[in-house]
Amino acid sequence: xxxxxxxxxxxxxxxxxxxxxxxxxxxxxxxxxxxxxxxxxxxxxxxxxxxxxxxxxxxxxxxxxxxxxxxxxxxxxxxxxxxxxxxxxxxxxxxxxxxxxxxxxxxxxxxxxxxxxxxxxxxxxxxxxxxxxxxxxxxxxxxxxxxxxxxxxxxxxxxxxxxxxxxxxxxxxxxxxxxxxxxxxxxxxxxxxxxxxxxxxxxxxxxxxxxxxxxxxxxxxxxxxxxxxxxxxxxxxxxxxxxxxxxxxxxxxxxxxxxxxxxxxxxxxxxxxxxxxxxxxxxxxxxxxxxxxxxxxxxxxxxxxxxxxxxxxxxxxxx
Amino acid sequence: xxxxxxxxxxxxxxxxxxxxxxxxxxxxxxxxxxxxxxxxxxxxxxxxxxxxxxxxxxxxxxxxxxxxxxxxxxxxxxxxxxxxxxxxxxxxxxxxxxxxxxxxxxxxxxxxxxxxxxxxxxxxxxxxxxxxxxxxxxxxxxxxxxxxxxxxxxxxxxxxxxxxxxxxxxxxxxxxxxxxxxxxxxxxxxxxxxxxxxxxxxxxxxxxxxxxxxxxxxxxxxxxxxxxxxxxxxxxxxxxxxxxxxxxxxxxxxxxxxxxxxxxxxxxxxxxxxxxxxxxxxxxxxxxxxxxxx
Amino acid sequence: xxxxxxxxxxxxxxxxxxxxxxxxxxxxxxxxxxxxxxxxxxxxxxxxxxxxxxxxxxxxxxxxxxxxxxxxxxxxxxxxxxxxxxxxxxxxxxxxxxxxxxxxxxxxxxxxxxxxxxxxxxxxxxxxxxxxxxxxxxxxxxxxxxxxxxxxxxxxxxxxxxxxxxxxxxxxxxxxxxxxxxxxxxxxxxxxxxxxxxxxxxxxxxxxxxxxxxxxxxxxxxxxxxxxxx
Numbered sequence: 151x152x153x154x155x156x157x158x159x160x161x162x163x164x165x166x167x168x169x170x171x172x173x174x175x176x177x178x179x180x181x182x183x184x185x186x187x188x189x190x191x192x193x194x195x196x197x198x199x200x201x202x203x204x205x206x207x208x209x210x211x212x213x214x215x216x217x218x219x220x221x222x223x224x225x226x227x228x229x230x231x232x233x234x235x236x237x238x239x240x241x242x243x244x245x246x247x248x249x250x251x252x253x254x255x256x257x258x259x260x261x262x263x264x265x266x267x268x269x270x271x272x273x274x275x276x277x278x279x280x281x282x283x284x285x286x287x288x289x290x291x292x293x294x295x296x297x298x299x300x301x302x303x304x305x306x307x308x309x310x311x312x313x314x315x316x317x318x319x320x321x322x323x324x325x326x327x328x329x330x331x332x333x334x335x336x337x338x339x340x341x342x343x344x345x346x347x348x349x350x351x352x353x354x355x356x357x358x359x360x361x362x363x364x365x366x367x368x369x370x371x372x373x374x375x376x377x378x379x380x381x382x383x384x385x386x387x388x389x390x391x392x393x394x395x396x397x398x399x400x401x402x403x404x405x406x407x408x409x410x411x412x413x414x415x416x417x418x419x420x421x422x423x424x425x426x427x428x429x430x431x432x433x434x435x436x437x438x439x440x441x442x443x444x445x446x447x448x449x450x451x452x453x454x455x456x457x458x459x460x461x462x463x464x465x466x467x468x469x
Numbered sequence: 470x471x472x473x474x475x476x477x478x479x480x481x482x483x484x485x486x487x488x489x490x491x492x493x494x495x496x497x498x499x500x501x502x503x504x505x506x507x508x509x510x511x512x513x514x515x516x517x518x519x520x521x522x523x524x525x526x527x528x529x530x531x532x533x534x535x536x537x538x539x540x541x542x543x544x545x546x547x548x549x550x551x552x553x554x555x556x557x558x559x560x561x562x563x564x565x566x567x568x569x570x571x572x573x574x575x576x577x578x579x580x581x582x583x584x585x586x587x588x589x590x591x592x593x594x595x596x597x598x599x600x601x602x603x604x605x606x607x608x609x610x611x612x613x614x615x616x617x618x619x620x621x622x623x624x625x626x627x628x629x630x631x632x633x634x635x636x637x638x639x640x641x642x643x644x645x646x647x648x649x650x651x652x653x654x655x656x657x658x659x660x661x662x663x664x665x666x667x668x669x670x671x672x673x674x675x676x677x678x679x680x681x682x683x684x685x686x687x688x689x690x691x692x693x694x695x696x697x698x699x700x701x702x703x704x705x706x707x708x709x710x711x712x713x714x715x716x717x718x719x720x721x722x723x724x725x726x727x728x729x730x731x732x733x734x735x736x737x738x739x740x741x742x743x744x745x746x747x748x749x750x751x752x753x754x755x756x757x758x759x760x761x762x763x
Numbered sequence: 764x765x766x767x768x769x770x771x772x773x774x775x776x777x778x779x780x781x782x783x784x785x786x787x788x789x790x791x792x793x794x795x796x797x798x799x800x801x802x803x804x805x806x807x808x809x810x811x812x813x814x815x816x817x818x819x820x821x822x823x824x825x826x827x828x829x830x831x832x833x834x835x836x837x838x839x840x841x842x843x844x845x846x847x848x849x850x851x852x853x854x855x856x857x858x859x860x861x862x863x864x865x866x867x868x869x870x871x872x873x874x875x876x877x878x879x880x881x882x883x884x885x886x887x888x889x890x891x892x893x894x895x896x897x898x899x900x901x902x903x904x905x906x907x908x909x910x911x912x913x914x915x916x917x918x919x920x921x922x923x924x925x926x927x928x929x930x931x932x933x934x935x936x937x938x939x940x941x942x943x944x945x946x947x948x949x950x951x952x953x954x955x956x957x958x959x960x961x962x963x964x965x966x967x968x969x970x971x972x973x974x975x976x977x978x979x980x981x982x983x984x985x986x987x988x989x990x991x992x993x
C-alpha cells in the first residue's frame with residue numbers, strides 16, 4: 151500500500167466517530183478563521199492572533215493537568231517562562247533557526263517543568279499547587295538575578311531581522327493546529343481513557359494495573375511541553391523575554407481562561423480566546439489593571455455560580 | 470568584622486519572627502480548613518496598606534495596629550463568606566480543595582489590582598514611630614522600630630497561646646482541628662470556629678504586613694513572596710502547629726540572614742530551595758512529629 | 764499447587780493490631796472463603812495481598828514470587844484481580860470502557876459483559892447503573908485483566924435476594940468455567956460455605972480456625988467468634 155493510502159486509511163479510522171469528525175472540523179475551522187482574519191486585517195491583528203495562539207496553548211496545557219488529570223498547578227508560569235528563556239538563550243548563544251530554538255525551548259521546558267512537577271507528586275494534594283507556586287517564584291528571582299530587569303531581547307542578528315511577522319504567524323498557526331489535534335486525539339485515545347479512569351477512581355485504576363503515579367508524571371511532562379512551547383512562541387513573537395514572565399499573574403491567566411471557558415479542550419480554548427481578546431483590547435479603554443481585576447472577579451463568580459464555565463452555560467441553553 | 474554578620478543575624482531573626490505571625494495564621498487556617506489559604510499574601514498586603522492609610526489619618530500607633538487587625542478580621546470573614554460556598558469551607562476532597570485554592574488565588578489577584586488602582590504601583594513605606602537604634606551587644610545595633618516590632622510579635626504569640634490554650638474558644642479550635650467529628654459531637658459550633666479562625670489567621674498576616682511595612686516598603690505586588698515564605702515556615706515548623714511556626718520563623722530568619730550575608734543576591738532563592746528539599750524529604754515538616762497539633 | 768502463600772503477615776495501625784501472624788495457603792483453582800466479624804481484618808488482609816497496604820512483617824508469595832512490596836498496579840498486572848466491598852467502577856466511563864481500559868479487546872469485553880448480563884448496557888455511563896449492576900461490573904472489570912486470582916470483597920453485600928442468586932452463579936462460574944482461583948470475603952455464611960473449598964475464620968486480626976466448610980460449620984470457635992465468648 152502506498153504511503154498516501156496508509157495515511158488516508160489511518161485518517162478515516164481516526165474520523166470514525168461523529169464526535170471526532172466535529173472536533174477535527176472545529177479545530178481546522180479555528181485555523182481557517184485565524185488565517186482569514188490575518189489576511190483581511192494584517193498588521194496589528196497579527197499580534198492579537200499570535201498572543202491568542204500563545205495563550206491558547208498555555209491555557210490548554212494547564213487544563214490538561216487540572217481537568218484531565220486532576221492536578222493543580224498554581225505556578226504554571228514556570229514551564230511557560232522556562233520555554234521562553236531557553237529558546238531565547240539558545241538563539242542568542244547559538245544563532246540557530248529561531249523556530250528550531252522554539253522547539254528546543256519547548257523540550258527544555260518540558261524536561262524541567264515535568265521533573266519539578268513530578269517531584270510534587272509525593273506531597274499532599276493541597277500542597278502540590280502551592281509548591282509549584284514556590285517554584286515559579288524561585289525562577290522569578292533567579293532570572294531577575296541572571297538577566298536583570300531588561301531580560302533578553304533578540305530579533306536582530308547581524309543587522310537582519312531574524313524572521314518576519316508573517317513567518318512567525320504561520321509558524322504559530324501550524325503549531326497551534328498540530329498541538330490541538332494532538333491533544334484532542336490524545337484525550338480520546340486509549341491512553342486518554344486511562345487518565346479518565348484515574349480521574350474517575352484512582353484506587354480502582356491502580357487495582358486494574360494502571361500505575362497512577364506513572365501516569366501523573368507523564369501528564370506533567372506533556373503539560374509542561376505545551377506550556378513551554380507556548381512560552382517559546384510568546385518570546386518569539388515579542389522578540390523579548392524577562393523575569394516578569396514568571397509573575398504570579400501570569401500563572402493565574404491560564405487558570406482563569408480554563409475556568410471561565412470550561413473544562414473541556416474546546417471550553418478552555420474558548421476561554422483563552424475570549425480572555426486574551428479582552429486583554430488585548432480592553433486596556434485601551436480602561437487599563438490592564440482593571441482587566442486583571444475583572445478576570446479575578448469573573449473567575450470567582452464562575453467558580454461560585456457556574457463551575458462548568460461558559461461551556462456549561464451554553465450546554466444548558468441548548469437543551 | 471563579625472558584627473556585620475551578627476547584625477545581619479539579629480535583623481534576620483527579627484524579620485523571621487514578624488513573619489512567623491503570618492505563618493502562624495496560615496497554619497491556624499490550615500488546621501481548621503485542611504486547606505492552604507492562597508490569598509494569605511493578599512491579607513499581608515491589605516495589612517500594610519491599611520496601616521499606611523491609618524498612618525495618613527494621623528492615628529496613634531497602637532490604635533493603628535488594633536484597627537488593622539480588627540478591619541482585616543472582618544474583611545477576611547466577609548471575603549470567606551462571599552467567595553467560598555459554605556460546604557467547601559472544610560473539605561478533604563482534593564478536587565474541592567483545588568477549587569478553594571483557585572478561588573483564593575483569584576481573590577488575591579483581585580486584591581492586588583484593587584490596591585494597584587487605589588494606591589498606584591509605587592512602593593510606600595510607613596514611617597517609623599520609633600527612632601534611633603537599640604544596642605544589642607557590642608557593636609551590634611538594631612533599629613528601635615525593628616526591636617519594637619519583634620517584642621510586639623512575641624507579645625502576640627503569648628496572646629495567641631492564651632487564646633488557644635487557656636480559653637474555652639481556643640480549646641474548641643484545637644479540638645476541631647484534631648478531630649472534627651468528635652468536636653461536632655460534643656456540640657462545638659462549626660460555623661463560628663471556622664469563621665473566627667479564618668479571621669484570626671488573616672489578621673495575623675495583616676499584622677505582619679503592617680509591621681514589616683514600616684521596616685521595608687510595600688507595593689501592590691507585595692505579599693506573594695511573603696506567602697511563599699509563610700508557607701515555607703509553616704512546612705518547616707509542621708503544618709497545623711502554630712508554635713512550630715514560631716520556631717520555623719526564627720530558623721528561617723537565621724538561615725536567611727546568614728545566606729544573605731555571604732550570597733546577597735541568591736539568599737531568597739537558596740532558602741526556598743533548601744526548604745523545598747525539606748518538603749520533599751519530610752512533608753510533615755521538621756517539627757511535625759515532635760509537637761502535637763494545635 | 765499452591766498459588767498464593769501468606770507467611771506470618773502482621774500489620775498494626777498505631778496502637779491497633781489489624782493483622783497478627785496470618786498464615787494462609789491457597790491452592791490453584793480453589794475457592795477460599797474468608798469469614799469473621801466486622802473489624803476482624805478481612806479487608807485489611809485483602810489490601811495486603813493486593814499491595815494497597817504493606818505489612819509490618821511477613822510476606823505475600825504469588826506463584827513463587829515475593830510480591831509484598833510491589834505496587835498494586837504491578838500486582839494487578841501479575842495476575843491478581845480485585846473487586847471492592849462498595850463497588851468502585853469508573854463512574855465517568857461507559858460500561859464497555861470500564862473493561863477496555865484494562866487493555867482487553869472490545870470483543871472479549873463484550874463476552875465478559877454478556878456473562879454478567881450487562882451486554883444490553885454497554886454504552887451506559889457507569890454512574891447510572893444500579894447497585895447490583897455496579898457490583899457485577901466491578902467483578903467483570905477485574906476478570907477482564909485475565910487474572911489467576913480474584914479477590915472478591917463481600918460480593919453479595921447490599922444485593923437483593925434475586926440478585927444474590929445471580930451473583931452466586933457468576934462467582935461459581937468464575938471458578939468452574941474461567942478457572943480462576945477465588946478468595947472471597949463474605950458475611951453470607953451459608954452461601955459461601957456452599958461454594959468454598961476452604962474457609963479461614965478470622966477474629967481480631969488472627970486466623971482462629973481453618974479447614975473445609977464442614978469442619979468449620981461444626982466447630983465451637985465459629986459460634987464463639989460470631990456470638991460472643993472468647
